[in-house]
Amino acid sequence: MTAAAALPTWNPLSLWYSDGWTVTKRNLIKIKRSPDMLVFAVIQPIMFVLLFSQVYAGAISVQGTDYVQFLMAGIFAQTVVFGSTFSGSAMAQDLKEGIIDRFRSLPMSSSAVLIGRTNSDLVLNTISMVIMMLTGLLVGWRVNSSVSEFFAGVGLLLLFSYSFSWVMALLGMSVKTPEVINNASFLILFPLTFISNAFVPSDTLPTPLRVFAEWNPVSSLVQAARELFGNEGTAPVPDIWTMQNPILTVLIGITVMLVLFVPLCIRKFASISSR
């Protein structure tokens, strides 16, 4: 049998990489084996694209383009925002089940659990994204931009989702039960994604909601995706810096989230324990 003293010493970087990958793999196996998560990642995006494109397309008119073109960026943004909440509920669940204590008693890299969590959720969100795009193409959505702009758009959405996962992971480590995350995301993220330009042009909203929608960061993300996919139509963009420069706004947002929440998460993780 292996003697404890014979444990190999690895250099910190390969240790960090290997541990992060081990946890990512564990999370992916979990996702594969829990049907509810696959439904969340696969069926829900299909449903949203079909429902919105078939139900609202006839009723909502958008200047310079048709509703399906306008809609898709909104659904992408909504899906990546909601997809990130999974990082929070999964952290809370791991904490509840005691597996976090197991991880914390092992000589692994202190950020590996968080890296593994956010990585596997990025994989899940990427799968959702691909499925949504294929469904979108089926109902008539088209990309009217260059290949590089298209990939920049996909990258921006996924990067936003990744950095928002860190925010949700911190929340997940701070609440008592996983249900809190689900309820909070319902109460906060639904208004945040619906009072935006995701599903309707924001100039159709009553004034207080319109102002909220124009300053809403989700609107910037949607606007950025629309521009990069060439789906923006000819409607005037609100004369606000964040809406005039949506890509830059989203990049700033991503940077702020990562710079702030990665260290906060690692610090929090070092002090949490289940029970």
Next chain:
Amino acid sequence: MNIIEAAGLTKVYRSKSGPVHALAGLDLSVPRGTVKALLGPNGAGKTTVVKMLTTLIRPDAGTAHVDGIDVVTDPKGVRRVIGVSGQYAAVDENLTGFENLEMVGRLYHLGGAESRRRAQELIDLFELTAAGNRPVKGFSGGMRRRIDLAGALVINPKVLFLDEPTTGLDPRSRIALWAVIKRLVADGTTVLLTTQYLEEADQLSDDIVVIDDGRVIAEGTSDQLKAQIGGHRLEVALVESGDGSAAREILARYGAGEPMVTSDGRGLEVAVIDGPRALQQVLAALGAADIRLHDAGMRRPTLDDVFLKLTGHKADLAADKAADAELEKAK
């Protein structure tokens, strides 16, 4: 040489009713190659001690070393030499038994091939071969504990921490798990075990530390502790409460301490050293005095008896108080 050495361990949780001392300056030392049991009711501070020594929480005051490594300044160093198995089996439900153990091996940095080899070895050792490739979700409570314990043994740890290893298990699984732990102990692994059951401490450990309210209240071998509270408890139930004082005198004569009388005056109980002999003598004396009985018998001492003797209060009172503290802590 002591492989675990802790002094003055303190942990205070703030609560609405003021600070709660989960640990109030606890000292502990465990010699290499021995098994020590921390015995105490729910919330006495047992789990807090284990969490500190396994680097999960930091002490507010005091120092602790495991294998000479400081738990506060070098937690990763400590984690490289310990194995931990907890009260709530810390295994991943969706992973198979094998996958759980392989993952733990990789996180100890044994490498892929060695992790898989060791995982299979442990699956066989713990007689989980048939279930090893099924997700843990479908395992029984006893099987989950065995996988969890196997997880603590992926490296041959210098110190094995077992936090209430059999709490919540049925008697058969408990005895099976005891057999596994005894085998490990026979191999010379140092074990720190926490338990609520005197019998478990008795079965598995060389030395017992009784803790209550975050303090050590007694320490010694199982025999020494039992001698303190008497080997057995002898109980009689009278038909007539009027016989109470006469019966009490007889029990005092053959017992090892003051007899206790229930509030209705009919039930009497006393600690005795040689149970069967004392029972014969007491029954003979009661018969001679023409005292009629509903019931008579003897039983092994429980944790409650140890507590009553050592602290003057029942173990469950301490448990309630501590459970409240836990609740506050969670808030």
